[in-house]
Each structure stands twice: as C-alpha cells, then as structure tokens.
Amino acid sequence: MDQIDERAGAAASDAERGGEGAAPLRPASARYAGGAGPGGREGLHRIAPNNRFARVGFGFSDLAPGRWACLQFGLAFEEGEEAALAVDAAAAGFDFLAADGSSLDLDHVPGLARSLLDPQVAWIPGPALLGADPFRIAFRVPDQASGVVVTLRSWRNTGAVTVADPVLRLGAPDHGPGPRRRPLGGEGLRFGYALAEEIALVLRGQIYAARADEHAARVRLVYRDRTGAEIAPPYANAVSVPGLGAVINLAARPQARRFTLTLRPPPGAASVELDFSVWEDAEDPPEAELIGLPELALEDAFRLESLCDDDLLDAPAFLTRLADRLGLPGGVPGSWIARSSAGAAPILARARALREGPDRSARIEGDNVVLSLAGLPDWTLPAAPDWREDPFRSVAWRLAYQSLAWLLPLAALPGTAMRAQSIAASWSRANPWGQPADGLSLHPAALAPRSDVFASLVADGDEPARVEIAAEAARHGFALAEIVGQNTLARALHGIQAAAALLALARALPDFAFAPHWDSLARDSLAHGFDALLPEGGDFAEAAPVRRLDLVSHGQAIAAALGESEPGPTIRRRVEAALPGLAGLLDPGGRLPPFGDAPAGLDHAGWIARLSARDRNLVAERDAAPVPDGRTAGLVALRHDGMERGWGHFALTYAAQSPHGHRDCTSFTFATGSRRWIVEGGGAEGVEVGPARHHLLSPRAHNVAIADGVEPMAGSGLLTARVALDGAEALRLATTVHGPDHDHVRLFLVLDDLSGMAVIDRFRRPGGALAFEGRLHLPPEALVALSGPRRALAQQDGRRLDVVAVPLRGQAAGMDAAIGRNDRPHAMQGFSATGAGGLRPTPVLRYAFTGRDTVCGGVVLAADAEAEQRLLRLLADEEVRRLVEA
Numbered sequence: 001m002d003q004i005d006e007r008a009g010a011a012a013s014d015a016e017r018g019g020e021g022a023a024p025l026r027p028a029s030a031r032y033a034g035g036a037g038p039g040g041r042e043g044l045h046r047i048a049p050n051n052r053f054a055r056v057g058f059g060f061s062d063l064a065p066g067r068w069a070c071l072q073f074g075l076a077f078e079e080g081e082e083a084a085l086a087v088d089a090a091a092a093g094f095d096f097l098a099a100d101g102s103s104l105d106l107d108h109v110p111g112l113a114r115s116l117l118d119p120q121v122a123w124i125p126g127p128a129l130l131g132a133d134p135f136r137i138a139f140r141v142p143d144q145a146s147g148v149v150v151t152l153r154s155w156r157n158t159g160a161v162t163v164a165d166p167v168l169r170l171g172a173p174d175h176g177p178g179p180r181r182r183p184l185g186g187e188g189l190r191f192g193y194a195l196a197e198e199i200a201l202v203l204r205g206q207i208y209a210a211r212a213d214e215h216a217a218r219v220r221l222v223y224r225d226r227t228g229a230e231i232a233p234p235y236a237n238a239v240s241v242p243g244l245g246a247v248i249n250l251a252a253r254p255q256a257r258r259f260t261l262t263l264r265p266p267p268g269a270a271s272v273e274l275d276f277s278v279w280e281d282a283e284d285p286p287e288a289e290l291i292g293l294p295e296l297a298l299e300d301a302f303r304l305e306s307l308c309d310d311d312l313l314d315a316p317a318f319l320t321r322l323a324d325r326l327g328l329p330g331g332v333p334g335s336w337i338a339r340s341s342a343g344a345a346p347i348l349a350r351a352r353a354l355r356e357g358p359d360r361s362a363r364i365e366g367d368n369v370v371l372s373l374a375g376l377p378d379w380t381l382p383a384a385p386d387w388r389e390d391p392f393r394s395v396a397w398r399l400a401y402q403s404l405a406w407l408l409p410l411a412a413l414p415g416t417a418m419r420a421q422s423i424a425a426s427w428s429r430a431n432p433w434g435q436p437a438d439g440l441s442l443h444p445a446a447l448a449p450r451s452d453v454f455a456s457l458v459a460d461g462d463e464p465a466r467v468e469i470a471a472e473a474a475r476h477g478f479a480l481a482e483i484v485g486q487n488t489l490a491r492a493l494h495g496i497q498a499a500a501a502l503l504a505l506a507r508a509l510p511d512f513a514f515a516p517h518w519d520s521l522a523r524d525s526l527a528h529g530f531d532a533l534l535p536e537g538g539d540f541a542e543a544a545p546v547r548r549l550d551l552v553s554h555g556q557a558i559a560a561a562l563g564e565s566e567p568g569p570t571i572r573r574r575v576e577a578a579l580p581g582l583a584g585l586l587d588p589g590g591r592l593p594p595f596g597d598a599p600a601g602l603d604h605a606g607w608i609a610r611l612s613a614r615d616r617n618l619v620a621e622r623d624a625a626p627v628p629d630g631r632t633a634g635l636v637a638l639r640h641d642g643m644e645r646g647w648g649h650f651a652l653t654y655a656a657q658s659p660h661g662h663r664d665c666t667s668f669t670f671a672t673g674s675r676r677w678i679v680e681g682g683g684a685e686g687v688e689v690g691p692a693r694h695h696l697l698s699p700r701a702h703n704v705a706i707a708d709g710v711e712p713m714a715g716s717g718l719l720t721a722r723v724a725l726d727g728a729e730a731l732r733l734a735t736t737v738h739g740p741d742h743d744h745v746r747l748f749l750v751l752d753d754l755s756g757m758a759v760i761d762r763f764r765r766p767g768g769a770l771a772f773e774g775r776l777h778l779p780p781e782a783l784v785a786l787s788g789p790r791r792a793l794a795q796q797d798g799r800r801l802d803v804v805a806v807p808l809r810g811q812a813a814g815m816d817a818a819i820g821r822n823d824r825p826h827a828m829q830g831f832s833a834t835g836a837g838g839l840r841p842t843p844v845l846r847y848a849f850t851g852r853d854t855v856c857g858g859v860v861l862a863a864d865a866e867a868e869q870r871l872l873r874l875l876a877d878e879e880v881r882r883l884v885e886a
C-alpha cells in the first residue's frame with residue numbers, strides 16, 4: 001500500500017504544475033460512502049473495490065460558465081489489479097449545480113456522456129492503460145452552472161484505487177456555440193402526443209430559472225378527441241385559468257427543479273397538446289428554460305417491466321396479459337393484429353441498402369441458410385438454432401446475428417418467405433422478455449433493426465408464425481417506446497434508429513391500441529433528434545465523415561417513409577443541404593477522409609451516388625463549386641487533379657472531440673502523386689475492448705501534436721484564418737484540446753498543386769521548459785528511413801516523399817520512426833486498424849521540438865525539391881509568421 005501512496009503522491013506533485021492564468025480550484029471537502037475513505041494524509045483518498053457504491057465526492061464552486069475546464073488528479077491502483085486493461089476500470093460522475101446548489105439534469109455537456117447513475121460521466125481506464133502523469137478530464141462548463149460535485153467511484157476495479165489532490169483548472173472562454181438551450185419566453189415550447197386507450201402519460205422534466213421563482217413558468221393542456229375537437233376542461237391535476245384554459249404551474253424554487261406531470265386524460269381523449277411558457281401576466285418574468293427534453297412514459301401499470309412481472313411470457317401471452325390489464329375481453333388481441341399491414345416498408349433496411357448496396361448477408365445453399373455477417377467468414381445457420389451462437393467470439397457478429405436483419409434478404413428470395421417467418425418465430429419463442437438467450441440482443445444496435453424486421457414480416461402467411469411475429473412486434477414496440485421516451489439516446493444515431501423502428505412498428509400494426517401513441521412519440525423523437533444531430537445550419541454534431549453519411553442515409557430513408565407529413569419535409573431539406581458538402585470531401589479515389597470511426601470496406605463514392613437524386617451527380621458537382629464550410633462543419637478538404645503528377649488530396653478535421661471518441665482534433669491526411677502518404681490509424685468499430693481499442697481512440701493513432709508528453713483531451717477546434725497565399729493556402733486553427741495550461745495554434749500550408757504541405761504547431765506556456773512532439777502515420781506498405789535528426793524519406797510504389805523538420809522558435813529535438821511498438825499498452829504506437837477487429841503494424845514518424853515559454857515548429861512534406869523550397873520560402877514570409885504568432 002505504501003507504493004500506492006508514493007505513486008499517487010508523485011502524480012499529485014505533477015498536478016501542481018501549471019501555466020499562469022490557470023489557477024486551480026480545490027474542493028472544499030470530501031464525502032465518502034460505500035467503503036471509501038481517507039488515504040493516510042491530507043489530499044489522499046481510497047476507493048474500495050465495491051462496484052458503484054464505494055465513492056468519494058468533491059465539490060467545486062466558482063465555475064466560469066462557457067469555459068473549458070480540466071479536472072486532474074493523481075491516480076494509483078493496487079498491484080495485480082485484474083481490471084488493468086479495462087477502459088472503464090473506474091468512473092468519474094459529474095453533477096452540475098445552479099447558483100443556489102440545486103442539481104442540473106443536463107442532457108448534454110461537451111466532453112462528458114450522459115449516465116443513469118450520475119448525470120454525466122467520464123470513464124477511467126485501468127492502470128495498464130494509464131501513464132505516470134496525472135489523469136485529466138476536460139469538459140465545457142454549462143452555461144447554467146456555477147458549481148459541480150465530482151464523484152469518483154468504484155466500477156470494475158478489483159483492488160483499492162488511490163486518488164491524490166484533485167484540482168480543477170479553468171481555461172479560456174469557448175468561442176464555439178454551446179449546447180442548445182430551450183427558453184420558455186416568447187412562443188415557448190409545444191409538444192403533442194397521441195394517447196393509448198385513455199391511459200395516463202407520465203411526463204418528467206426539469207425547469208431552470210436565472211432566479212428562483214414560485215411561478216417561473218406554466219404548461220397549458222389541451223385534450224382532443226379522435227376528430228381533433230377540443231375537450232373542454234376541467235382536467236385532472238390541472239386548474240382552469242380564465243383566458244388560458246387548463247394550466248399547471250411550474251415552480252423554479254430552487255432554481256433547478258424537477259417536475260412530474262401525470263396526464264390522466266378525460267373520457268374520449270385521443271391526444272394531448274402541451275404548451276410550455278412563462279406566465280404572461282408576470283410583472284418581472286424570470287428567464288426560465290427547460291433543461292433537456294421531457295421524458296415520457298406510460299403509467300406504471302403499462303410499463304414493460306410491470307406487464308411481464310417475473311413471468312417468462314411468450315409474445316402471445318404478453319398480449320393476453322395486456323388485454324387483461326386493460327380490462328378487455330380475451331379475443332381482443334386477435335383483433336389488434338388481424339389487419340396487420342403487409343406494406344410497412346422497413347425503414348432501417350432502406351438506410352442499410354443506401355450504405356452498402358444490395359443486402360447479401362443471407363443466401364440458400366441446398367437446404368441450408370448461409371450467413372455472411374460483420375465481415376467475418378460464412379456460417380451455416382443450424383436447423384434449430386438456440387440463439388446463443390457465437391462462432392467467431394465477436395460482439396459485432398453477435399449484434400448482427402441477433403438483429404435478424406439478415407431475414408429480410410432471405411425472405412426476398414423465391415419461396416423462402418415462410419421460412420424467414422418461421423425463423424423469426426423461433427427467435428421469439430427462445431427469447432421471453434427478461435431472459436434473453438443472448439444478452440446482447442437487447443442492445444439498441446440489435447433491438448432497433450430487429451423491430452424493423454418484425455414490422456416487415458407481419459404479413460399474410462403461415463397463421464401460427466404470423467400471430468407470433470405480430471405479437472413479438474407489439475412487445476418490441478413497448479420496449480422501443482420506453483427507450484425513445486427516456487431520451488437517453490437522443491443525441492446518438494441509435495436514438496434515430498430506435499425512433500425509426502418504432503414508427504415502422506406503428507405502421508405495421510395499424511389496429512393496435514398503442515400504435516397511434518408510438519407514431520406520435522416516434523415523430524417527436526425524430527424531430528428533436530435531427531435538431532440535435534443535423535440542425536438547420538448544417539453543423540453536424542457527429543465528427544466522423546462516415547457517421548455523418550450514416551445520419552444522412554437514415555434521414556433520407558425516414559423522410560421517404562414520412563412523405564409530406566412532418567418531420568419528413570424538414571428532415572429532407574436538411575439531408576439535401578448536407579449531402580453536397582459530404583460529396584465534396586471525397587478524394588479522387590472515391591474515399592471520404594478516414595477521421596473518427598471509419599469502417600473498412602465501404603464504397604463511399606457509390607454510397608453517395610445511391611443517395612444522390614436521379615437527375616444530379618453530386619460526386620461530379622464537388623468540382624463545379626466550392627464546398628460551403630457550413631455544410632462540412634469541422635472538416636476541410638482540398639483536392640487537385642494533375643495529368644502528369646497525378647491527383648492530390650488534403651483533408652483536415654478540427655471537430656470537437658469527447659473522451660469516448662477519437663482524439664483526432666487537428667489530425668490530417670495527405671496524398672500526392674496519386675499516392676496516399678499521411679493516413680489515419682483507422683476506425684475502432686469491431687474492436688470492443690482492451691489496448692487495441694484504447695490505442696485507436698487515443699491521440700497516438702492520429703496525426704496530432706502532444707505537448708509535454710500529456711495527451712490531448714476533450715475540447716474543440718476553431719478555424720481562425722483561411723488565407724490565400726502565392727500558390728498556396730494557409731489554414732490556422734486554435735484549439736482547447738491541450739488544456740488550460742497550453743495555448744495552442746496549428747497552421748497548415750498547402751500548395752495549390754498539392755505537391756507539398758507544411759504543418760506547424762505553436763505552444764505557449766509561460767514560466768518554464770516546454771516541449772512537444774508531432775506524429776505522422778504512413779501506410780503500411782510505405783518504407784521510412786531517417787537521414788538525420790531533421791530529415792526523413794518515405795517511399796512507396798516508386799514515389800518518394802521528403803519530410804523535413806523546421807524549427808521556428810525553440811530547437812528541433814530529433815526525429816524517430818516506430819513500427820508496431822506494443823511493450824507498454826498505454827503507449828502503443830505504430831499500429832493501424834485492419835478493418836476486421838485487429839491491428840497491423842504501420843510506420844509512424846515522430847518529430848519533436850523544445851524550448852521555454854513558447855515553442856513553434858513543424859515539418860515540411862514535399863514530393864520534390866521544388867515543392868520543398870516553395871514551402872520553406874512561404875514559412876519565411878512575414879504574413880505566415882504573423883499567422884503563427886497571432
């Protein structure tokens with residue numbers, strides 16, 4: 001245990017180092033629970049291995065809203081920790097506080113992820129994935145927050161964890177847009193939902209006001225019958241106010257106050273409308289807003305858990321119990337599914353077809369069904385599967401298998417529709433709710449597409465199988481409605497998929513009592529989901545180009561399904577506006593820049609062509625007009641087609657990064673002479689756990705700079721200048737990813753003919769020695785040789801690329817190359833993704849600079865001596881120097 005104290009204490013000493021202007025905030029006190037306690041000296045804290053329960057909480061006050069902040073602390077695990085390679089060995093929870101100390105239930109904090117246990121969370125890896133430096137977590141301080149309680153808790157650790165001297169540093173104001181706010185002033189906010197059999201809806205949310213007020217806001221209720229006519233008040237749980245109708249007061253005392261509205265409809269009600277606003281007659285109405293979207297659920301008796309109880313019900317028995325709970329005769333479930341719709345087109349399957357082309361995941365060979373899933377070898381489906389199969393020990397394969405998406409191409413083959421229905425019914429019988437054959441079948445990545453499949457297979461056919469499929473479709477609808485109503489996945493593609501599948505189920509079962517409610521819930525979720533992920537301004541929330549294209553594909557499929565009913569037209573407009581910008585990112589070889597998660601084997605140009613309108617060629621249009629920056633937010637791409645030299649392409653990402661995604665802000669790729677020279681480490685899709693995934697997500701797998709040996713964190717980048725020079729273009733970025741102690745600027749100079757480029761970093765940290773290193777990843781087939789401490793040569797296919805280190809302020813500190821170094825899991829280097837869940841060795845070139853207070857330097861990449869000299873002259877130009885020093 002003494003060694004733990006020594007390591008934690010050493011890390012804590014490192015945490016005290018910091019630049020001027022980044023004075024640390026310290027917690028007022030520590031609170032322990034579940035077996036955590038003091039660590040033997042002031043500032044040391046021990047967290048016992050008591051999953052979720054052992055925890056220590058630290059309170060910080062005097063936060064500065066709208067700034068990026070950095071929490072750092074020393075961290076040490078016991079020797080022999082079994083979770084040494086876990087990416088989530090421990091957890092850090094964040095509870096942000098308003099000025100009066102009330103908790104803010106925020107739906108999005110940049111740098112953190114939503115959680116059920118804590119409002120926001122960041123994961124702490126095991127000791128084998130950590131270096132000796134203090135652990136750091138960066139986040140943007142919410143606009144409404146003036147304090148935060150940070151809870152460090154046990155998660156997967158099997159031994160005690162020691163935490164030393166946590167401090168919080170505040171950086172400069174974030175110049176980018178903050179998370180969306182939902183003010184209740186002016187027109188307010190409106191929501192509308194269809195009701196199910198006059199069952200009560202429970203709506204939960206939180207209201208925040210700049211000052212505490214007992215009458216901060218109100219919600220006006222209007223119930224309507226099936227014809228749309230208003231049902232006059234009084235309503236349960238509401239008061240009638242002259243001129244307004246039925247109203248519920250929403251207090252903001254304290255400032256951030258959660259509320260629960262039980263909306264019990266009057267007889268004959270088929271829908272309800274809610275109008276959130278401030279009181280019009282208030283003399284000094286407070287600045288009130290909704291914190292996040294309200295959560296919506298059916299009353300407890302009609303929640304899935306309550307309906308199933310502890311019984312292992314098959315799908316038809318589930319419907320029988322539902323009818324009994326409603327007090328309906330036993331024959332009612334049959335009438336619910338008697339007129340199932342054979343025309344309920346699968347929405348998610350259409351999005352997959354846009355992405356990959358025709359679905360060939362299943363085929364018939366003799367009497368066998370052969371599956372080809374997740375890029376793994378073919379596998380023959382057993383005659384009687386038990387639905388626990390895992391032939392390749394692959395999470396990706398299991399998700400694809402449990403999704404049953406492969407049943408759709410199987411059902412489309414001649415004479416196999418009934419066989420597909422029989423297999424679907426087999427899955428239903430083997431998976432009673434509460435005891436799945438494979439727990440991964442409940443993951444949204446499997447649940448949503450499987451619901452889409454059940455919606456498609458509900459059609460005339462073998463009667464017993466059809467009844468089972470329709471009943472299973474209804475049960476899946478209950479599960480999806482609860483996921484969609486909770487808004488947990490609202491800012492993720494999984495949330496869009498869940499809502500789209502719920503819409504498909506509502507259409508497949510038009511006579512089902514809950515179908516109208518599902519339809520309205522799905523539409524509302526899709527509208528808000530696209531508001532968050534693809535707003536009118538075109539600023540994608542997702543950083544990765546392939547994920548942006550995934551979102552556009554789902555948007556097109558959903559818009560087609562909705563037709564002219566909202567939010568279909570709104571989604572269609574956004575998709576049509578965003579697609580040309582994505583097409584403009586393609587390199588002449590037909591690939592999108594491989595930033596973020598970029599699955600291998602996708603034909604990006606073909607994908608975009610399938611998305612394109614019939615009378616337009618968006619791939620060709622990228623040459624006809626410049627790509628509007630607003631449509632490719634956080635990304636820049638330049639290209640050149642040359643008859644003699646060959647094509648060239650440069651791409652850059654400066655999108656905001658989170659702790660759970662790729663740390664690739666300011667990374668770039670470069671191709672010249674029709675050869676890709678500077679590449680990316682590749683996507684982490686299919687790499688579920690361990691050092692491989694940790695490496696691919698880390699900055700070490702990307703072409704970024706690392707200051708003082710400390711890896712970049714969550715943060716944002718801002719394109720501050722884009723200047724046309726003599727035969728070149730300059731792009732200047734300012735970032736927050738290196739924390740409050742380092743002022744960072746990265747400058748790119750790209751020659752117009754893309755025969756060469758330069759990348760320059762400038763770091764400032766007053767008060768002492770300063771150093772940084774940059775990384776360049778080359779393709780596995782490239783050969784790299786060092787000819788000195790400041791020069792390297794790369795070769796492939798008879799072409800060459802010279803790399804020259806250029807110090808502008810400070811001194812060059814050498815250059816080295818690594819291929820496949822993995823002696824320390826936390827510092828792996830020289831690897832890229834194989835596309836099949838593994839890693840392959842690849843050359844990575846590292847260059848370093850050192851100095852005091854300010855260090856500035858970088859590398860010139862040139863295909864020939866002329867390009868090198870042109871770039872060196874540009875770096876000596878006064879205008880370029882001003883860009884670097886500004």
